[in-house]
Amino acid sequence: xxxxxxxxxxxxxxxxxxILELLSRYGDRVDITxxxxxxxxxxxxxxxxxxxxxxxxxxxxxxxFRPEDFPQPNVSIKNNxxxxxxxxxxxxxxxxxxxxGKTEDYPYDKLILSSGVTPHSLPVPGTDLENVYLMRGxxxxxxxxxxxxxxxxxxxxxxxxGYIGIEAAE
Numbered sequence: 791x792x793x794x795x796x797x798x799x800x801x802x803x804x805x806x807x808x809i810l811e812l813l814s815r816y817g818d819r820v821d822i823t824x825x826x827x828x829x830x831x832x833x834x835x836x837x838x839x840x841x842x843x844x845x846x847x848x849x850x851x852x853x854x855f856r857p858e859d860f861p862q863p864n865v866s867i868k869n870n871x872x873x874x875x876x877x878x879x880x881x882x883x884x885x886x887x888x889x890x891g892k893t894e895d896y897p898y899d900k901l902i903l904s905s906g907v908t909p910h911s912l913p914v915p916g917t918d919l920e921n922v923y924l925m926r927g928x929x930x931x932x933x934x935x936x937x938x939x940x941x942x943x944x945x946x947x948x949x950x951x952g953y954i955g956i957e958a959a960e
Contacts, residue, residue, distance in 0.1 A: 793820055795900070796812060796820050796821065796901075798904060799873045799883070800825070800827075801869070801904075808902045821866075822865045823866045823896060823898075824865075825873050825885055827872045831856065838957075839954070839957035842958065849931055857869070870887060870889045871886070871888070873885050876901065881901075882898065909924045909925065921943075
């Protein structure tokens with residue numbers, strides 16, 4: 791019997807923990823492929839405030855794991871790969887590489903969805919202005935940090951009283 795093919799969609803906490811658990815339970819009896827849409831694997835948005843407050847000085851330390859943390863030959867972590875479709879009848883995911891635009895189908899025996907969320911802009915005028923940022927992800931963290939360090943920025947407003955919004959206001 792061949793190895794069980796496991797596809798994980800998303801490099802969030804759940805994606806990372808799934809890899810750890812699969813390797814712990816099944817070792818080399820599984821082939822794991824994790825797809826991450828972004829170019830930065832496993833940025834912890836809940837740790838963004840640590841970076842913004844200079845408690846973590848390197849934005850690269852605000853992550854759950856790095857791809858090199860899994861050197862096993864049966865683990866493949868593919869960033870810049872967007873899962874476009876899940877084909878449950880034939881057990882494949884259709885994935886497009888944002889690097890080269892190539893689309894490919896990947897078979898799976900087991901599928902784990904750990905895609906996280908993307909915050910939505912408020913449906914009000916002005917959300918498309920230059921200095922309006924959502925608080926999720928590596929790119930947004932570095933842009934927000936640059937604005938915090940910009941002496942020309944005098945006023946900051948935080949909209950949203952969720953956990954990350956409260957941390958940002960603090």
